[in-house]
Amino acid sequence: MITFEAFYAAPPALTAHAPALLVVGPLIGACVAALSPNSRWAWMISVGSTIFAVWMALCLAGEVARQGVVNYYMGGFAPPLGIAFRIDALGVMMALLVSSVSAAAALYSGHALDAEVRSSKHTLFQAGFLLCVAGLLGLVSTGDAFNAFVFLEVSSIGTYALIAAGERRDRRALPAAFNYLIMGTIGATFYVIGVGFLYAATGTLNMADIAARVVTLGDSRMVQAGFAFIVVGLGLKAAMFPLHGWLPGAYAHAPSLMNIFLSATATKAALYLMVRFLFGVFEPGSDFAYHFMAWVLGPLAGAAAVICSIQAAFEKEFRRVLAFSSVAQVGYILLGLSIGTTAAASAGFLHLLAHALMKATLFMAVGGVALHFRGRTLDDFAGAGRDAPWTMAAFATGAASLIGIPLTAGFLSKWRLIEASLAAGQIWMVVVIAISSLLALAYAGRMLEAIFFRTAAPGAERAKEAPLGVLVPLWILAGFCVWFGIDASLPESIAIAGAQALMGGRP
C-alpha cells in the first residue's frame, strides 16, 4: 500500500466525489465531444476528460490507501435500496489501468484518426471512445450487479460501432464488428439472465448483499444457474477460451486507437467482473465454484495459453498474431486465478497489468507505422526496422516483454505465476507456461525477424517513422515495460493489494 501514499494530497471536495466523477467526467466529455464543432476540439476534449479520469483514479488510490474500501452511494441511498460504488484496491488497480491506457490512446488518436477515419466522423468517434472509457470505468467501480450490466452495455455499444469504423482502412472490420455485436450481445444477455436468477433467489442486486444471502441458500438451483449464466456471459466478453472467436477479427480490423484501448482494457474489465463474482459473490468454498475453478477454468486457461499461441504462430497478418496472443495471455491470467490462492491471484493480476502495457505498446507501434502504410502481413513489414527504427524499437521492447525476456515486465509476471503454481503443486501449469512461452518466442520471433532481418521487396511500399505525437505516448508505454522489468515494486504492490482485497485474508 506504500505506493498509494503519494496521492494523499488531493483536494478533499473532489476526493469525496471521485468515484462518481471518475465515470461522469468522461461521460460529460462524450456529450461535449459529440456537440463540438470539429475534429481538433473533440480530440482536446477526449484528452482532457481521460486525463481527468486518471486524476480521479489517483485520488481514489489515495482514498483506498487511507480507508481500505471506498463506498459511494448514488443518490444518497444506501444499498440495497440504492446503487453503491464499492472500490477497493483491486478496483483501483483496474481504474488506474483503464484511465491511463485511455489517456495514452487519446493522445495517440490525434494523428491516428486523420489517417483511419473519415474526418466528418471524428467528433462522433471521440464521443464513442469516451463512452467506452466511461463504461469500463463504471464497470470496475460499481458494487451493484445490475449497474455493472448497464456499464457493460455502455462500453460495448460504443465498441461495436468504433470497430466498424475501421472499414475505411479494412472492409473486414464490418463483418468483424457484426460478429462481435452478436457474440457480445449474447454474452451480455447471459449475464443479465444470471443476475435475474440471483435476484430471484436473494431479492437484492448489491453484490456484497447477494454474497451475504447466497451463503444461506445452500444448494439452490437458481444460484447454480445464475453462476453458470454469469460465468459464460462474462467469459464471452472476456474472450475466455473457447469463447474467443470474435476477438481476433475485432482486434485486427478495428481502427488502431481501438486496438490499443480494447486489447489493454476491454477483456480485462470483463475478466475483473467475473473474478468479482467468482471470489466475492459465490463463495469459493462452495462446491460448484471450487470444482468450476479447478476442473473448468484452469484446464481451459491452459488450453488457451497453448492452442492460441500455436494459432498465433501460424497467422500471417500482423495484428491477428497479436490478437491471438491476447487470448493466450488471458489464459495466463486465468491460470493464476484458477489456483485460488492470494499469491497466485496477485501473480495473475501482475500479468494482467504487464500484458495490458505490452499489448498497448505493440498495437501502438504497429498502428503508428500503419498511419502512412497499408501493410498488413508479416511480409509487408519486412525491413520496417530500417525505415522506422524508433517505432520498431518500441515494438521490439513490447515483443521482448511478450516473450518474457528478463528485464521486461513480462518476465517477472510469468516468474511469479510459475512460483505460485509450484507452491500450489500444479506442475502441469508450469509446463503449460513453459510451452506457451516457447511458442511466444516463435511468433514474436517471426515478427521481429521480418522487421529487423529481412529487407523490403524491391518496389514494395515502405514503412515510415511514426510522427512525434505517436512516438511520445508509445515510448512512455515502452519505457514502463522496461521500468517494470527492472523495478516492479509499483505494479507488484498494486497487484498484491488487489489480490488481498479480493481474497479478503484467505491464504
Add this chain to the structure above:
Amino acid sequence: MTGYIPGFDANLALDAILLVMLVVIVAAIAATHRMLSAVILMGLYSLVSAVWLVVMDAADVAFTEAVVGAGVSTIVLLGAILLTRGAAAKVSGRRRFLPAVLALGVGAILIYATLDLPDFGDPASPANAYVGRAYLEATGNDMGIPNVVTAVLSSYRGFDTLGETVVIFAAAIGVAIMLGFGERAMADRTIEPLAGGPADHHVVLRVAAKLLIPIIALYAFYVQFHGDLGPGGGFQAGVILAVAVILHALVFGLKDTMAAVKPKFARGVAALGVLLYAGIGVTCIVNGGGFLDYDHLFPRHIEAQIPDWILGPADPAHPHHWGQHFGIMAIELGVLFTVAATMVTIFYGFAGRSMEAPQPGAPRSGAA
C-alpha cells in the same frame, strides 16, 4: 383469482393462451426465410408480450415493450430490410446442428433453474419480501410520489437510468458513425415531395396524418408529465414523440421532415439529454449532496422559497420533497430528449440510406 366458473382460473387460461401464442410466433420467426415476415412477426411478438406484461400487472414495462418493440424497432428493421436482401441465406443442416444443441442446452438449464423459482406474485419470495417491499414502504416518505416504479427508476436507481440513457445515446452515435445522418437524402434533389401533383394518391393518408401528428405529440407530453402518477415517463414519451416525427417522414417524405427537424439538431438534442441528466447529478454534488441526490438539488435557502401551491398544500407530517419532484422531472426530460432524438437519428440513418438502395428485383452490384 378464480373466475365465475368453479374450477376455472381465468388468469391462468389467459396466461396459457398468450404463452402458446408467443411460442408459435417464435417458431414461425425461426422457420421463415423471408425477412419481411420475420420482422412483422417480431412486432407481433412484442405486442403479445406487452399484453402478457399487462396481465402480470407490469404496466410500465408493457408500455415500453409496445412502443419500442412493436413500434419503433419494427420501423427500423423495415428500413434495414430495404438496405439488404429480403431473404435469409439457406443454412445447411450440419451448420445448424451445434447452435441447435447449444440452444436446447441453455433451455434445459433455464427450465432446471425455473423449478426452484418462487411462485409468481408470492409475497414471501425474496424479491417481494426484501427490497421490493422496502421500496413500497419507503417511497412515500422519501419522495412523496405515488408511482413506485418511477421512484425506483429515476431516484433510487436513477444512476442505472442514467446509464440506460447513455446506452441509447451510444446507439445514436453508433448508427450515425456507420450510416451517417441521412445527409445524402437531404442533399439529393431528385426526391420529389409526394404532395400536390395529379398523381397524388395519398390525400387520405396526408389528411389523417396531419390530424394524428399533433395528437401523438400531445400524448407524448401527457405520458411524460404523468409519469409520477401512472405508467409512463421519459422513455415511453420519447419514443412516442419520435413516432410523430417518423410518421411525418413516412407520409410527407424524408426531405420535408429533415427540413423541419434537422439531423444535426436531432444529434445535438441526444447529447443535450444526457448532459441535462448528468448535469442534474453534478448540481446535487455542488449543493452538498452525493451524485444524483435530488434532496440536494436546490440550495437550502432557495428550496425554502418554493411556493407550496405548485403541488398543493403540504401535509405538515410530510413536507414536499421539492428536490425529488424537480429532480425526477428534470432527468425524465433528459431521458425524453435523448430517446426521442436518438430514435429520429436512427430512423434518419436508415431512411437516408434506403433512398440509395436498389429497387426490389433490380440486379445488385457488388453484393458481398
